[in-house]
Amino acid sequence: MFQTLYSYFWWERLWLPENVTWADLEDRDGRVYAKASDLYITLPLAFLFLVVRHLFETYVATPLAGLLNVKEKIRLKATPNAVLEKFYAATTKHPKQADVEMLSKKSGCTVRQGGGRLCPKPWFYDLREVWKGYPIQSMLPSQYWYYMIELSFYWSLLFSIASDVKRKDFKEQIIHHVATIILISFSWFANYIRAGTLIMALHDSSDYLLESAKMFNYAGWRNTCNNIFIVFAAVFIITRLVILPFWIMHCTVVYPLDLYPAFFGYYFFNFMMVVLQSLHIFWAYLIIRMAQKFITGKVVEDERSDREETDNSEEEEEAAKNGPLSNGHPVLNNNHRKTD
Template structure:
């Protein structure tokens, strides 16, 4: 049965144009072609990335955080209580009023004490500012180096200037060593992100990030073993063009450099819109949808590849909407929040006690004048932009 499924999966008609077989992609006459088995190396490489990341975060990102004066907010810890801890872990982190009343009877705490305990317990689970800075530093370093490497790989290739060259001679296109390593490094990195996604900072677009990582891994893998390498290198370099800007903006945000963060974010927003909302759909997608039909009738692999591209493009539109909203707030002088991905799911829980105090103070302060200086950036705290 396994052999049957294997044969069906690798059926030539699924992945290659008509009248072509996998035998046409065997190495011959000094030409080397991409093979699916080449990608097995990305699994151990992904674990190498995890090890390198750990060392980078410990010996590079942490000292850098100290130099940039990244400070942790002191959080009050919840007093150990087996009854409340059991409910927190097994039932809900946000107990309802009836739950609070029942827990009050079981634990001997007042309802107000229980509400305070759950606030503090939720805050304990929030990722620390240092953890966020480390992650942003690691991603910034990789995306910047990957973008430089990607441009080095494709800048001297004819298909970088003429997209018709992407399909010239397809699929009988030999592979360059630089393309091999570019693919292996990119795929290994995204595998490492997927392996760490459960322990990394969970943001409000967590589901979209999972879909993005999975779609990217499938797209990179598929483009490799069906020899869509020329298109694949263009797509990967295009994605890396803006990511390092976002991660650097996050780093400055965590360090409290608000003006620098906001300025970099505006540059990031412009690059993101140009590369993923203009170039990707109107040049690259046009290249992968229209140009192949000039040579071959559509086949399953053609539809599959472009379906993955459309999924990625939908995610880009979703993120572009959030990014534009945030950029508009900055340009109009409003408080800036990271609408895209850097605001935690638990944002609304941290500082609940402080909010209550602030409300009371504000009510009393209406007789004594305003409590803030009116500057949107200076009044913006980390909780708003993280």
């Protein structure tokens, strides 16, 4: 039975166009092709990333934060309340204003308390080169390591998300990480490597700006953080709402059909691209909304919130107002990359 399932899973018509077999992608004449077994290394690499992250946070980031006078935010757990817990379990986790007022009376709470390296290649500037000779396209060493590091990083994010602070877009984060892992893995199996490197490079282009904005935000360098965030917002919107759908997705949807009939892998890859693009629109909405508010001089809470979803105590809200996050940047405490 296992052998039958294995055969169905690796059926060539799922992964490759007509008249192409796995034998066509065997290494020969000095040409090397992507293999599914290559991805085994990403799991131990993911755990290595987790260890490196822990060591960095313990021995580098924490002492550096102390030197910059960045203080850890106090997080208070809500006191267990039988009335509230019964209502949330039996009725809804999103009560209306009337329900909140009713619960505050019953529970004795206030209303607030209740509530890699890649050299430029021809396909980087001529998208038709992405499919030239597909799927008989050999793999470059830089592509190999870019894929291994990128996929390992996303595995590490997925493994650590349960222990990180649970934020408002927790579900979207899970969907993003899973979709990205599937998309990267599938593009490797189906030898969509040129398209995959383009997509990953495009997503990476705004991430270093986001991480920089986070650091200056925690350090209390408000003006620097604001300026970097504006640049990040512009790069994010241009790359993920303009270039990705109108250039890259056009490349993956239209150009392949000039070479071969659509097959399962073609549909599956582009479906996962639509999932990622939907998440980009969601995050772009938060970014634009926040940027508009602080450009106009309004001081507001983080649209995502760096707090846990269930942590709504008055003390924490007061601490947030007086802390380095009071300028309320969305996604500045976000662990997502590419995309989300």
